Amino acid sequence: MGQLTFGQLIKQARHERGFTGQELAALIGIDAGTLSRMESDKQTHPPAPHVLEQLSVHLRLPEAAMLRALGYLHDTDAPMPDVAPATLRVAAVALVLQLPDDQLAPSIKQLQRLRRGVSARPSPRTAPPPSRSSAPVGQPGQ
Numbered sequence: 397m398g399q400l401t402f403g404q405l406i407k408q409a410r411h412e413r414g415f416t417g418q419e420l421a422a423l424i425g426i427d428a429g430t431l432s433r434m435e436s437d438k439q440t441h442p443p444a445p446h447v448l449e450q451l452s453v454h455l456r457l458p459e460a461a462m463l464r465a466l467g468y469l470h471d472t473d474a475p476m477p478d479v480a481p482a483t484l485r486v487a488a489v490a491l492v493l494q495l496p497d498d499q500l501a502p503s504i505k506q507l508q509r510l511r512r513g514v515s516a517r518p519s520p521r522t523a524p525p526p527s528r529s530s531a532p533v534g535q536p537g538q
Contacts, residue, residue: 401465417432420455424454425450446506
């Protein structure tokens with residue numbers, strides 16, 4: 397049997413993890429109709445990078461497996477770290493060029509973080525350091 401399509405891969409992993417379509421869609425932040433189109437390979441654009449990341453986390457699927465199923469990686473034996481950086485750049489550009497306009501800005505920001513070597517996962521929000529005074533800016537403290 398040949399390699400699974402992206403939709404088959406996602407659907408199989410979802411069933412193995414025991415999620416309904418609505419549960420998984422809610423976890424990854426998309427609507428159930430979008431997930432259904434993904435699983436039936438009827439989506440016109442590949443998923444945005446943040447959707448791939450969330451699918452990877454919740455379905456415990458390597459992102460490389462999803463990129464292979466989407467046709468962006470062809471060496472099925474190579475683990476993700478062994479993929480040439482140029483290949484990853486080409487795959488990333490191909491994905492970005494196919495994104496709808498409303499997904500371009502968040503995807504570009506995520507790619508810029510990856511390029512700098514920072515994790516693509518959002519960092520936890522931390523409170524700003526406490527100020528020395530509770531007085532408004534420009535007024536001396538009491």
